[in-house]
Amino acid sequence: MIKISNKYFWLFNLLFVAGAAWFVCQISILFIQDRLKTSPPLGPGQGSAFKAEKPQAYERYGTIPERNIFNPSERGLKLIPLGDRRAGKRPKNMEAAQLSSSGSLRLVGTVTSQSGRGWAILQEEKDRKQRLYPIHGRVDDGKIVNIARDKITIQSGGKNEVLALSSDKVAGSPPSKPTTSAKEKEAVQKLSTNRFVVNREDVVGMVGNINQFMTQARIKPHFVSGRPGGFAISEIVPGSFFEKIGLRNQDVIKKVNGQPVNKPEEIFQAYSQLIRDSNIELEIERNHQSEVLRYEIR
Known part of the structure; x- marks a missing residue:
């Protein structure tokens, strides 16, 4: 009997350990269940415990579209807050990002x-x-x-x-002779190789129609190693405004008043400066060398 007990003692040991483990597991489960409390069901008149976040004031996020790092041509525009949009209202002192009516x-x-x-x-x-x-x-x-x-x-x-x-x-003067009037001959005075005086009144009259103005030369994007590097000018009409301000075929406009010109909206800004500003510096690349043309608009 003693020999049999010694022979199967390891089996009794294993059963005892398994039973002890099962007992500890059951005690642990009961202990955890006692600590867990089920939330009572919500009544018919009760809502969610979480409240919707209150909408933030426009001033909290309004600087995002106003700075507009992705589209510089629309900097300064403001969003319409959702509440005002539903009510059909616009924020006060809002600059028209979406202009009033095509009729105006x-x-x-x-x-x-x-x-x-x-x-x-x-x-x-x-x-x-x-x-x-x-x-x-x-x-x-x-x-x-x-x-x-x-x-x-x-x-x-x-x-x-x-x-x-x-x-x-659209009508205006014949496109075949866009720059032959006496006024235009006086529009630009050449002081030196890179200095010019431009008559503001005549310039406004000439460039007032951008389509007609752009027929005097061909302007296309210029790339350096696959990246925008200004705008190249070619096919300049002899005697045109472009020629009078000192530009030549194959010139590349790099900067206007120190600001790089790589995008169409930047060309438009430079076009606006030509009408508005009194002094303009045009940095160009000519025969792989940088030159600066200076204009005084009176």
Whole structure:
């Protein structure tokens, strides 16, 4: 009997350990269940314990669109807070990111490309402020769906509205002789190789229609190692404004008043400076060398 007990003692040991482990597990389960408390069911009149976060004031996030690091041409625009949008109101002192009505807008010019990209320059008749809009850009409650050389199409409320260049701007002087008047001959005075005096009144008259202005030369993006490096000028019409201000074929415009010019909206800003500012410095690359052309606009 003793021999049998010794022979199977390990089996009794194993059963004892297994039983002890099972007993400890059961005690642990009972202990945990006692500590856990089930939340009482919500009554019919009770809602969720979590409350919706209160909407933040516009000032908390308004600086994001105003700085607009992704589209410099629309810096300063403001979003419409959701509450005001539902009520059909706009924030006070809000600069028109979406202009009031196409009836109060005038198409100043367009920029088109073979790739299908395009931009429209619209002017608010009230304050005569001009803005650059890309294709598919928002204008009030509509969207620009097509940009052609002399017109754009705005889709609003399921209808298409065509906004064309003003007839007086389109007609003007014959395109074959855009720069031969006596006034234009006096528009630019050359003081030295890189210094010029430009008559503001004559310049405003010449560049008032950007489409006609851009027929005097061909401007296309210039790339260096695959990256934008300004805009190259070619096919300058002899005797045109471009030639009078000292530009030559194959020149590359790099900077205007120290600011790089790599995007269409930056070209538009430079175009606006030509009309508005009194002194302009144009940094160009000519024959792989940098030169600066200086203009005084009177």
